[in-house]
Amino acid sequence: MEYRKLTVQEALERLLPPQPTCILFHTHPDADAIGSAFALAAFLEAQGSCCYCLCADEVPERLSFLNEGLQQSVLPSSLPDGFENARFISVDTASPSQLGALYALYGDRVSLMIDHHETGTPYADHLIVPDAAACGEIVYDLIAASGKEAPGVCDSLLYAAISGDTGGFRFSNVTKETHLRAAALVERGVDVAEISHKLFGVKSFPVLRAERLGFDKLHLYDKGKVGISAISFEDKQFNKLQDEHLSSVVDVVRSVEGVEIAVVIRQIEKERAFRVSMRANVDFDVAAVCAKFGGGGHRRAAGATVEAKDVEEAERLVLDAIQKS
Ligand SMILES: [Mn+2]
Structure with a gap:
């Protein structure tokens, strides 16, 4: 099966029309997967789509501050009614195997992959940007390119996503653009110290x-x-x-x-x-x-x-x- 590489505009055309939407992310979820998924969900909800985030594994305790108050569980068993004809999007997930149990359930229904991994096995039409240090950077760009207002919760989620995948802006994947996107998020009021402490300052x-x-x-x-x-x-x-x-x-x-x-x-x-x-x-x-x-x-x-x-x-x-x- 050949899948198409989409531009940011083409991806937005698939994302913006209001429709129930399931956003899938990889097993053993990290801050980038969770932050990207919930930021995209909050943004699409503001555009009139009802959204639900799904993962084969539950959000680990240390990252539960990300989806707290947004959605209790991300397991497929928690999916409420009303998503029978949903649009399926995946974030931060390069290959079918990384979807775990979600792949058998919804893999063939994914209409858009948003990802930043260089190597993987595409399973849908995709917007893959290997230069992005985090999938959160791509979601950031999608929101910016839409010209639409994003709810405030997106800022913290995207900052956590980017900070998470860059080890707090320390890894070799960090670019000037990474910092510029983060700077714009900080300007909008993200609490850097709080997110950094939760991601890197505390260990159980x-x-x-x-x-x-x-x-x-x-x-x-x-x-x-x-x-x-x-x-x-x-x-x-x-x-x-x-x-x-x-x-x-x-x-x-x-x-x-x-x-x-x-x-x-x-x-x-x-x-x-x-x-x-x-x-x-x-x-x-x-x-x-x-x-x-x-x-x-x-x-x-x-x-x-x-x-x-x-x-x-x-x-x-x-x-x-x-x-x-
Ligand atoms: Mn990632």
Whole structure:
């Protein structure tokens, strides 16, 4: 199936006519996915569309301030009546697999993908802008290009989206435009300190336990340039950790002096599937490494799912793929 690449104007033509609208975003949702979805929803509601945001996974506790007061649950089971003939839009979701259970339910009904991932498998006509550091930047541009007023809640949601995907404006994806969009949002009254504190200043006990575990499991290879922390299902259980607690472990690995490529591997369930997160501190294409396992992402931040019999084998497979790149 060939899908069309749309311009901002064409995307707006599909977005603006009032119609019940479901906005889908990826599993293990982050601030960019949630912020982009709810900002787009608030904007389209102001234009006369009734909107509902959906994800195969619930919003994690630490990000629940984003959808608080807007929508209680994002699980498909919470979808109210009235969306039978809805328009389906996805944000921040590069491939069908990232939609998780939503793909079987609604995948063939998506009429527009709004995304910023360089590598992925389009499943609908799309507005993909790889230069955007966050999907929130694209939603920002769509709103701006529409010439229509956006409700105030959009500003904080988009700021959180952009701040989230740039690590608080620290990552290599940040451009002058990223700052200009953020500056315009700040000018409109976004509380930078509050959002930054909620996104980066606070860690729950489970997250801190996860970071300690991740550090304990860290192995360095190739004279310390490659750091891999591999966490088994038993490790997670013993430390009472859910997968959502492990997302910052890769930042612990990449903060180790000398590490150029940081990897976290975690066993998803008590089975052969291992989720891999990869970050490059130097110019190295981790998306290409992840593509070897059917994954993808950005040049310096990517992910994949690897099949292996145990966590040691998963670590060997990933290390091998890095060393052969
Ligand atoms: Mn994103």
